[in-house]
Amino acid sequence: MAVLQKIRQRSLLLILIIGLSLLAFIIGDIINSGGFGSVSRNVGSVNGENIPVQDFLQKVNDLSKQQQGISPTQAANAIWNQEVENILFGERFEKAGIRVSNDHVLNMYAQNPQIAQNPQFQNALGKFDKAKFKEFLANMKTTNPAQWEMVERSTPMVENAAKKQLYIAMLKAGFVATDTEAKAKYSEENDKVSFDYVYLPYTVVNDNEAKVSDDEIIAYMKKNEKKYKSEPSRDIEYVLIENKPSKEDEAEMKSRIDALLAPRIVYNSETKKNDTLPGFREVTNVEEFVNNNSDIKFDTTYVAKKDLPVEHAEQIYNLVPGQVYGSYVDNGYYKLTRMMKRKANATAKASHILIAYAGGAAPNPNIKRTKEEAKAKAEDLLKQVQANPEKFAELARTNTDDPGSAQTGGEYDNITPGQMVKPFNDFVFNNPIGKIGVVETDFGFHVIKVTGKNEAVQLATIAQKIQPSDSTSDNIFTQATKMEMDAQEKPFADVAKSLKMNIVPVNKLMYNDENVQGLGSQRGIVVWAFNEDTKKGDVKKFDVPQGHVIATVKNINDNGLISLEEAKTTVLPILRNQKKAEILKKKMTGGSLEAVAQKNGSSVLSATDVTFAAPNIPNVGPEAKVIGKAFGLAAGKTSAPIEGQSGVFLIRAKNITKAPELPNYATYTARLKQEGRGSVPSRISTALRNRAEIEDNRAELNQ
Incomplete structure (x- = not known):
């Protein structure tokens, strides 16, 4: 329900961008860092057709203004795949003579539920209205030219999607299965x-009786080159030296936060006298005290018991106003928590069955029932639930039109006031636990059962992140630097062993990878491993959020085959x-x-x-x-x-x-045809890529 309610509140342009799933990439920091070097003016080429740098960057720069949360490397890789697909399929569109009209483009938007189901673009019957959508675009052109230019520049991508849809449909239509194939399939399954x-x-044969040399492995791969073909890769190993606080650091932090409980004597330069300041228990301006002493600011939100830290929930929840619990450790912080207030019925728990109808808000196009039919069905379900309340979850799973709660038996937990649409909200918060009834909203008729009410508490928490002291960080840095230097002269494994450090292997690291196993996003390590000046056995230290990584290149594979390892x-x-x-x-x-x-x-x-x-x-x-x-x-x-x-x-x-002959094999023929047509999109994509001559210059992004 909360999701349904928010559909109306979303920004349309964001829906257009996210909804199409074609314009979801950013590459801002690539642009800021200067983009490509002077080595090439192209990101690459496909069958001789270049992908110009400026065009590439312009497209992703437009999208970076609308989409957040994706890394530059992920963006570059995704845009690259999109450009390659556009060129490969573009050749096929040209040969097939495929063209699309404005109606085809509008149909691409209409096929997206987030756009088609937006009430702003629906007619009285709840259907997508192209005229309303055109009107919106026309208004955008005059009221927001900058956004209109972005949408206009993205139109070719939508046109390509429409062409691809037509092309795939043509291929599927041409896929047939014969009775001979069907009969063979029947025999395979039943003879x-x-x-x-x-x-x-x-x-039963020992491995040492059947030894295989590295040369034999390489020879086999060369003989089956297509099967074992690979892009250039690197195998690396690394040691992570975490920058974490010592026991002494933790003891010092605990002592410091515990001191906030007691009154403090400070010198007042204005009165030239000592003042006694209250501790956390006695202070009256709690918000100011928390904000002055905590890494996390004061929060007025009321929270339910179930949302408190599991290990400390009972002690915190049972505090009386003014009492303080702590210090305690939670999620990497030392904390002190003071009870402020309690509120009854702060959140609720309820189950519902939504019966939607054609023309309702955010309708399912498959729903054909009228409003009157929906109401009658809801009232019938109400009678069934009242007769047997235990059947509510089962009835919800089999009848509800709310996909967000179908799998939970219609249940919504921790509902806050105002979260749901008003009739739903009023029923839940104005009725006692156990009450069952039917309410009408813009989405349809809801059979609702109130299953719980929760008290919530307002807390004031001082949280100080547990961090290493400067002295500890300096010692860790020195240790990491020494290991880097020692590993230049001695075997990496020996140095790691002497320091009792675990070595983490990372095999088949590809140039366009971003994540390094165990470290997350570490593009810098990948770039270093592939640098032309980096040789096998080289060692380098990298600063990462967890601390320091000392990495070594174990193997360089540039021969076009998978690595020996x-x-x-x-x-x-x-x-x-x-x-x-x-x-x-x-x-x-x-x-x-x-x-x-x-x-x-x-x-x-x-x-x-x-x-x-x-x-x-x-x-x-x-x-x-x-x-x-x-x-x-x-x-x-x-x-x-x-x-x-x-x-x-x-x-x-x-x-x-032998299986008995069938009168006909129509069922098998239909199944083979369906399976074959379903595989067309992936098979044509793979076939086009395998036959294409693709030059990839993305490596220049980081030169």
């Missing part, structure tokens, strides 16, 4: 095979299993499955009614290659050893049970 087998898992987790098992398979195949000799099993101390096992669509062998797992072989083997015949996913198999076919 069944049964067979006996002997299975020797790869684990990463390959050892993916490629090494493949090559090792191949070698193990050759060893195991030599053990699978004999006249029958039984003979092979006896020779290897194994057993002949059976797999019954396995389908190709679900190629799982009981107690083994997925083995598509083995199941495929079984379907192609005549009854009673024994296969050659098969290299499976988890080991080597020898199988003897028993029988194949």
Whole structure:
């Protein structure tokens, strides 16, 4: 309900920008830092078409005025992806002759619920009114030219979105599934095979019997270059030396905040006498006292018991006005808390079932019921709830038109006065716990049950952040600097071990990454790792919010393949299993499955009614290659050893049970068509990128 109420209060331009999800990026600090160097005038190019720097920066600069909360690197990466997509799809639009009109562009806005459901742009039937929307844009053009220019510059992006929608629709329309494909799918899912087998898992061979060299791993990746292709990357390691207070610092801070409880004697230069100032317990101007001594200013808000710090809630809530609790530690602060006031019925808890109707505020376009029908349904639900109040949550989940509370059984907790629309608010706060009734608002009819009322308290809290002293910070800085210097001469691991510091590995760090594992946003570390002057083994200290990071470059990967370290987790098992398979195949000799099993101390096992669509062998797992072989083997015949996913198999076919023919395969045809069409957007995007020649100069952003 609170969310619904606020829809009307939102700024329209913000809705346009956020609602389209096309204009959500900032890059302000890139512009402020000078943007690109003189190396290139382009951010990059796609199939020979350049992405000019100035155009790139202008677009994101416009958006930076409307959107906050995204980092410059995230913005640059997102804008880059958008520009690449625009060029790739733009080529297809041109070849397909796709054009869009103003109506197409308006339809893009109309498809966004935040715009289409705004009452400002709806007609009497609650439908999106293009004329009203055009009128708004026309007014913006005259009343706010600056904002209009931004919207006008963003129009090509909306046009591209409209073209892409038409293009994808064309591709989907051209996707078909034949009866032959449907019949094959039916067979995959319903034909069944049964067979006996002997299975020797790869684990029976020790790894040292199947050693794989680094050269073999690299050779395998080069042979399968497309699969293991990678952008340049870096592997780094770092140690974090936290800048945190010592036990002595904490004791000093506790002593200092505790001193605020007692009266203090200070010299008054005007009267030339000593004055006794009251402590926190006795002071009358509490707000001034808190603001003069706290890192967090005085707050008049009333809070419920459940919103107090869990470990201290009971003691704080039970204070009488004027009493003080503390000092205590909470969320990195030393605190003293004084009870000011209590207020009954400060917040409420209620459950509701919203029955909306066509034409109501923020309607769901799927709702067709009239206002009269909505009222009748709400009154019927009221009778059901009154007859059995315990069914309220169940009825809410299955009937409410409020998506914000459907999953909670219609419940809203901690409702404050004025948070909900007035009829809802008045019912909740003017009725006792347990009261059930129906009220009407602009959103529809609500069946409401008041389930709780909460007392709240006003508190005065002095909070002082627990921080290291200057002396402690200096010592930590000295330690970090010494480690940086020592690691220039000695192995990084040895230096870290001597200081009892944990080394954190970060593998496959990409140039356009921003976050560093365990540290959050640390673009500076990424840029340093990729600097052309930074070599393998180099060490550097970085100041971060948590303290100091001493980092070293462990591996530089510029050869176009994934790093050797990463390959050892993916490629090494493949090559090792191949070698193990050759060893195991030599053990699978004999006249029958039984003979092979006896020779290897194994057993002949059976797999019954396995389908190709679900190629799982009981107690083994997925083995598509083995199941495929079984379907192609005549009854009673024994296969050659098969290299499976988890080991080597020898199988003897028993029988194949063919699924009965269907009168038609329309259901399977429709399913294949739906699945195929659903995958079109991602598949066409991937295909276009794979075929494109893309030059990425974003590295110049930080030169």
